[in-house]
Amino acid sequence: MILTGREIAAQVKTGAIQIAPYDEQRLQPNSYDFHLGERIGWYTSEVLDCARENPFEEHAVPGEGMVLEPDRIYLASTREKIGSDSYVPIIRARSSIARLGLFVHCTADLIDIGSFGQLTLQLHAVQRVRIYPGLLVGQVTFWVPQGEIVLYEGKYQGSEGPRPSLVHRDFEAR
Template identity: 90%
Template sequence: MILTGPEIAAQVKGGAIQIAPYDEQRLQPNSYDFHLGERIGWYTDEVLDCARENPFEVHTIPSEGMVLEPDRIYLASTRERIGSDYYVPIIRARSSIARLGLFVHCTADLIDIGSYGQLTLQLHAVQGVRIYPGLLIGQVTFWVPLGDIVLYDGKYQGSDGPQPSLVHRDLEAR
């Protein structure tokens, strides 16, 4: 079951959903619009390796914007810190952004229950597209879980800014 916009507002007010900064003007019928943060990063190697940490650099998105090129993955973060111990957040592009051919999450749209922080967006442009810090880029929906709740306590908890892949830690733990 998905929460409606008014129910998202009620759950934020009651503390069951955390969105900071929060602006009630960003509520939609069954979602909340979020902003692109100020930082963006990308991998510097041409081939990425799941068994090791990949070189990654983070930059500030200039106020005049920056063009995302096709055939590259960019990692950026939301301006907002989002999370809940009671609902499962799922992120999507706003339809206006999707109509420009910009994917805001290539495959990882589910945010684990109990995860808190700035969300890392996996940006991929079908063709060159200029983005700006603070752009209303996506929306988050909140879903009611069924069954026992086990809160997230993983490697990306408390994220601040874009977070590169830590998949190599999974291989090291075997």
């Protein structure tokens, strides 16, 4: 079951959903619109390796905007810190952004229950597109879980800014 915009607002007031900063004007009928943060990064290696930490550089998104190129994955973050111990957040592009050919979250749109922080977005442009810091880029929905709740305690907890993949730690844990 998905929460309506009014129910999202009610759950923010009780603290069951955390969105900071929160602006009730960002509520939609069954979602909350979020902003692109001020930082963006990308991998600098031609080949990415799941078993090793990959070189990654991070930059400010200029106020005059930045053009994203096709055939590259960019990692950016939400301006807002978002999470819940009671509901499962799912993120996706706003339809206005998707209509420009910008994939805001290519995969892994499920945010684990109990995860809190700025969410890392996987940006991919079908053709060149200019983005800006603070752009209303995506939306988050909140879903009611069924069954025993086990809160997220993973490697991305409390993220701030774009976070590159930490999949190499899975190899180290073997």
